[in-house]
Amino acid sequence: MTSPAGRTPVLTVSGLDVRIAAQPVVSGVDLELAPGSVTALVGRSGSGKSLTARALAGLLPAGAAASGSARLAGDPPVELLGLPERRMRRLRGSALGYVFQESRASLNPTVPVGRHLRETVRAHGVPRRNRRSTVLEALRRAGLDEPERICGAYPFELSGGQVQRAALALGWVLGPRLLVADEVTSALDPVTQAGVLDVLRADALAAGRAVLLITHDLAVAYRWADRVAVLAEPGGQPGARRIVESGPAARLLRAPADPFTAELVRASGLAPAAGAVPAAARARRGGDPRGAGTRPLAGERG
Numbered sequence: 001m002t003s004p005a006g007r008t009p010v011l012t013v014s015g016l017d018v019r020i021a022a023q024p025v026v027s028g029v030d031l032e033l034a035p036g037s038v039t040a041l042v043g044r045s046g047s048g049k050s051l052t053a054r055a056l057a058g059l060l061p062a063g064a065a066a067s068g069s070a071r072l073a074g075d076p077p078v079e080l081l082g083l084p085e086r087r088m089r090r091l092r093g094s095a096l097g098y099v100f101q102e103s104r105a106s107l108n109p110t111v112p113v114g115r116h117l118r119e120t121v122r123a124h125g126v127p128r129r130n131r132r133s134t135v136l137e138a139l140r141r142a143g144l145d146e147p148e149r150i151c152g153a154y155p156f157e158l159s160g161g162q163v164q165r166a167a168l169a170l171g172w173v174l175g176p177r178l179l180v181a182d183e184v185t186s187a188l189d190p191v192t193q194a195g196v197l198d199v200l201r202a203d204a205l206a207a208g209r210a211v212l213l214i215t216h217d218l219a220v221a222y223r224w225a226d227r228v229a230v231l232a233e234p235g236g237q238p239g240a241r242r243i244v245e246s247g248p249a250a251r252l253l254r255a256p257a258d259p260f261t262a263e264l265v266r267a268s269g270l271a272p273a274a275g276a277v278p279a280a281a282r283a284r285r286g287g288d289p290r291g292a293g294t295r296p297l298a299g300e301r302g
């Protein structure tokens with residue numbers, strides 16, 4: 001099978017249902033994540049984005065259950081749903097990286113950043129002689145210019161942006177084919193957010209990684225994702241959320257087919273006046289402060 005981008009998907013999710021205490025939260029979720037691409041899962045707060053992502057990584061909270069299929073490509077492919085925890089633990093990090101919403105909380109405050117990464121590479125069998133270079137390289141790719149200093153720092157000694165970058169490094173230090181990034185920049189100021197999402201996207205393209213970017217912010221999805229899937233209650237009726245619409249980010253913005261997507265577009269401030277280029281996109285084309293003014297936005301391809 002090939003993904004919408006024409007490449008064999010890294011992850012194929014079909015008919016995913018997630019329930020909490022037997023109540024459906026999301027239902028019938030279908031997703032295909034292509035290598036070297038970013039797919040944003042967008043929806044309102046509480047729509048089930050995180051639970052969908054957690055279901056893929058076997059990280060659902062007690063009382064929650066998932067059914068359906070989530071196949072991770074490989075030789076052989078692996079069905080993630082229902083995978084025994086022992087096997088899932090081996091995959092986490094090596095084949096599937098997960099970066100949490102609250103990275104500062106997910107890093108042990110009494111453990112220096114470098115040890116978090118070293119422990120991960122050691123636990124997954126990276127030979128001792130390669131551990132240091134693997135860790136430093138992962139931090140460098142996350143845009144941390146002084147990786148040695150960051151290694152020795154405790155999480156509370158770093159800024160929010162540095163913590164998120166360190167968390168990305170932890171997520172990809174073992175080179176997973178799939179990386180789930182759950183609201184990784186929602187607590188950051190816009191400039192720091194842009195820096196973190198730039199490295200996330202650049203890494204996905206360079207490493208051929210499939211990234212699932214969980215965000216409530218359509219503007220973020222438009223700027224950094226290739227494709228967007230919108231999670232909402234169909235027809236605005238209460239009940240389990242579904243993917244009401246998915247496709248290239250630019251198409252969703254230009255011609256949203258679902259009323260909820262249209263509402264998101266309006267609320268994001270990106271709504272194009274008939275035929276006009278969105279102001280934000282115009283500004284970026286005119287000269288992105290990051291020097292990306294001539295590069296098409298992620299959402300403008302496809």
Ligand SMILES: Nc1ncnc2c1ncn2[C@@H]1O[C@H](COP(=O)(O)OP(=O)(O)OP(=O)(O)O)[C@@H](O)[C@H]1O
Pocket residue numbers: 020025043044045046047048049050051052061062063183216
């Ligand atoms: N551990 C839990 N126990 C009970 N209900 C939960 C639990 N975690 C999430 N929920 C409920 O499941 C629904 C979906 O939650 P989820 O965290 O997936 O939403 P979300 O779209 O990621 O929201 P946000 O953008 O605010 O993080 C919400 O109604 C939430 O209250």
